[in-house]
Amino acid sequence: xxxxTVAFETIFVDVAGKKTQLTRGGDGPPLLYLHSAxxxxxxxxFHDLLAxxxxxxxxxxxxxxxxxxxxxxxDLGDMVWHYVDLMETLGLTNVPVVGFSLGAWxxxxxxxxxxxxxxxxxxxxxxxxxxxxxxxxELFIDDFDKLRKLIFHDVDHPSVKLAMPDSLDDPRxxxxxxxxxxxxxxxxxxxxxxxxxxxxxxxxxxxxQVIWGREDLLIPVAHGEYxxxxxxxxxxxxxxxxxxxxxxxxxxxxxxxxxxxxxxxxPVASTSCGA
Amino acid sequence: xxxxxxxxxxxxxxxxxxxxxYESAWTxxxxxxxxxxxxxxxYNRYLDELVYADELGFDGVCVNxxxxxxxxxxxxxxxxxxxxxxxxxxxxxxxxxNALPLYSPPTRVAEEFAMIDCISGxxxxxxxxxxGGPEYxxxxxxxxxxxxxxxxxxxxxxxxxxxxxxxxxxxxxxxxKYVNPWPRPIQQPHPPIWIxxxxxxxxxxxVAQRRYAYMGIPxxxxxxxxxxxxxxxxxxxxxxxxxxxxxxxWLLPTYVAETDEQAWEEYEQHLFFFAQKLLKxxxxxxxxxxxxxxxxxxxxxxxKFLTSVKTRKEIEDGAYAIVGSPATVRDKISxxxxxxxxxxxxxxxxxxxxxxxxxxxxxxxxxEEVMPALRKENQTAAA
Numbered sequence: 001x002x003x004x005t006v007a008f009e010t011i012f013v014d015v016a017g018k019k020t021q022l023t024r025g026g027d028g029p030p031l032l033y034l035h036s037a038x039x040x041x042x043x044x045x046f047h048d049l050l051a052x053x054x055x056x057x058x059x060x061x062x063x064x065x066x067x068x069x070x071x072x073x074x075d076l077g078d079m080v081w082h083y084v085d086l087m088e089t090l091g092l093t094n095v096p097v098v099g100f101s102l103g104a105w106x107x108x109x110x111x112x113x114x115x116x117x118x119x120x121x122x123x124x125x126x127x128x129x130x131x132x133x134x135x136x137x138e139l140f141i142d143d144f145d146k147l148r149k150l151i152f153h154d155v156d157h158p159s160v161k162l163a164m165p166d167s168l169d170d171p172r173x174x175x176x177x178x179x180x181x182x183x184x185x186x187x188x189x190x191x192x193x194x195x196x197x198x199x200x201x202x203x204x205x206x207x208x209q210v211i212w213g214r215e216d217l218l219i220p221v222a223h224g225e226y227x228x229x230x231x232x233x234x235x236x237x238x239x240x241x242x243x244x245x246x247x248x249x250x251x252x253x254x255x256x257x258x259x260x261x262x263x264x265x266x267p268v269a270s271t272s273c274g275a
Numbered sequence: 276x277x278x279x280x281x282x283x284x285x286x287x288x289x290x291x292x293x294x295x296x297y298e299s300a301w302t303x304x305x306x307x308x309x310x311x312x313x314x315x316x317x318y319n320r321y322l323d324e325l326v327y328a329d330e331l332g333f334d335g336v337c338v339n340x341x342x343x344x345x346x347x348x349x350x351x352x353x354x355x356x357x358x359x360x361x362x363x364x365x366x367x368x369x370x371x372x373n374a375l376p377l378y379s380p381p382t383r384v385a386e387e388f389a390m391i392d393c394i395s396g397x398x399x400x401x402x403x404x405x406x407g408g409p410e411y412x413x414x415x416x417x418x419x420x421x422x423x424x425x426x427x428x429x430x431x432x433x434x435x436x437x438x439x440x441x442x443x444x445x446x447x448x449x450x451x452k453y454v455n456p457w458p459r460p461i462q463q464p465h466p467p468i469w470i471x472x473x474x475x476x477x478x479x480x481x482v483a484q485r486r487y488a489y490m491g492i493p494x495x496x497x498x499x500x501x502x503x504x505x506x507x508x509x510x511x512x513x514x515x516x517x518x519x520x521x522x523x524x525w526l527l528p529t530y531v532a533e534t535d536e537q538a539w540e541e542y543e544q545h546l547f548f549f550a551q552k553l554l555k556x557x558x559x560x561x562x563x564x565x566x567x568x569x570x571x572x573x574x575x576x577x578x579k580f581l582t583s584v585k586t587r588k589e590i591e592d593g594a595y596a597i598v599g600s601p602a603t604v605r606d607k608i609s610x611x612x613x614x615x616x617x618x619x620x621x622x623x624x625x626x627x628x629x630x631x632x633x634x635x636x637x638x639x640x641x642x643e644e645v646m647p648a649l650r651k652e653n654q655t656a657a658a
Contacts, residue, residue, distance in 0.1 A: 140412075140561060140562055142559055142560065168571070168574055173567075173571065174567050174568070174571070177562070177567035177570060177571075178567055180562035180563075181419055181562040181563035181567070183562065184417065184418060184419050184561065184562035184563050185417070185419040185563065188415070188417040188418065188419065188562075189415045189416070189417055191415070
């Protein structure tokens with residue numbers, strides 16, 4: 001990123017045999033950022049803003065960017081165990097986890113199987129649920145114009161160019177197709193959700209900030225309301241005039257909501273948050 | 276050289292405002308547009324056309340599998356092939372093909388194909404395919420597993436035909452304690468295998484390696500076929516042998532009338548109904564269905580695809596369809612089949628709205644005035 005305010009670097013880490021791309025920046029306490037299906041693995045403005053307060057770890061999931069190992073991933077559960085391994089490799093435990101969309105779903109599943117790894121959770125426009133009467137839209141379409149309208153409220157927002165290619169001639173296209181493939185691998189069927197997740201939400205004892213764009217057409221805000229109602233310690237913040245791409249479309253609001261949640265909530269809010 | 280009549284069994288009624296109102300003739304086209312009684316009439320008429328091909332002396336007939344679309348209303352080609360096994364006498368019956376990842380367990384394909392081979396007295400050609408992009412939406416089958424499911428199912432079907440059962444199969448996608456299909460095919464060790472492809476390098480390499488036959492999926496510009504067939508021949512050389520023309524097939528929309536002018540006059544509107552309506556939405560690439568690089572390559576070829584063609588001249592220049600008098604059609608097929616080096620011509624005579632009488636007349640003219648000359652030319656060349 002051209003106007004980065006903090007130092008960051010991209011390295012490759014061996015995670016249980018999987019070559020994993022990791023971008024790391026800032027020098028505060030650690031924070032793990034789990035990216036969405038769009039594969040925002042380059043250093044983005046919101047990474048930079050968070051990194052003014054935290055050391056942001058932004059790994060690329062298997063099959064995204066230059067991370068390898070998708071062959072060993074059959075479903076989201078395999079992806080979750082990859083993150084158990086990754087956090088062990090990096091020596092991260094009891095850290096705040098910020099996840100967006102696919103990454104938010106990953107964060108929730110991680111907090112279920114290894115609660116001691118997740119101190120607090122910020123989930124933004126999280127996948128993971130099937131809410132009767134509020135279906136998710138079709139993400140796996142080829143038409144960039146339609147896709148843009150699906151995920152952005154303001155299709156002319158300057159961040160659109162940052163977030164996605166606009167044609168097949170875009171130099172980012174091969175990585176974009178890889179990202180789609182890796183997303184489909186874990187989210188084609190069941191479509192972007194885990195039918196068992198609702199029954200496990202009660203296990204997530206740490207504080208959760210739920211953030212949603214009011215005009216999210218991909219994953220309707222009803223999903224955010226469901227999470228807020230069914231997670232033991234959750235609050236919902238809905239951002240107006242905003243689609244699915246919250247960290248891009250409302251970068252400052254997203255970062256402010258995240259930082260104030262992380263600063264204001266007690267680090268150990270309940271006994272189930274682990275060490 | 277062998278001549279086949281290929282049938283999609285397409286739907287022939289779509290609203291005039293179809294192009295504005297509907298994004299696709301596939302997957303999402305509401306099935307409220309389907310009229311069952313008319314569907315029944317169509318199926319019977321289409322079967323008659325394939326039986327007629329047998330009477331006319333074609334070498335074979337082809338049926339194929341598609342789901343939830345107006346382009347080809349044949350979700351079970353095996354049902355049609357089994358009717359044809361009874362109603363025809365001489366033609367080979369090519370099912371091009373069964374989409375293996377959609378069958379669970381895929382041993383069902385081994386069973387049903389063996390039934391058809393037995394009923395027909397050993398006339399089946401077994402097409403084994405990955406399935407089209409739209410089918411992965413229609414069946415919600417994960418396309419990132421398409422290739423590995425296909426390979427596993429393919430090997431399992433071959434084993435089911437060639438090894439004595441019962442045996443166990445413990446693969447990634449299927450776990451079967453007893454594989455022991457009754458019946459077994461008449462043709463030994465198994466029916467000939469055809470595999471259609473749209474230019475994916477993965478498919479070309481797979482077919483070449485195993486010495487099966489590769490069928491070029493139609494509607495591309497002639498140069499795209501040429502490139503793919505050359506790629507296939509190169510792949511065969513890589514595996515240590517020279518490809519036989521019988522290992523290649525070209526699917527071509529074909530229309531014959533008394534004169535060139537009459538042919539175009541009768542055919543053009545039907546070809547454009549097919550190109551602009553029925554093909555709409557055919558080409559989608561669900562993620563992981565083929566490699567990102569193949570998608571990028573095929574996307575370039577799509578700039579020269581029948582859906583984007585606007586004029587008669589473009590159709591003729593790209594050989595998207597072969598249209599004309601018997602003499603014109605004969606000359607063009609003679610030229611292009613040599614150019615492409617193909618041994619199997621799969622003629623798509625009926626492609627949607629083309630009426631029954633015109634379809635039959637075109638087939639008859641082809642059989643009587645085109646086929647014999649091409650056969651003779653081929654024999655002379657071989658002698």
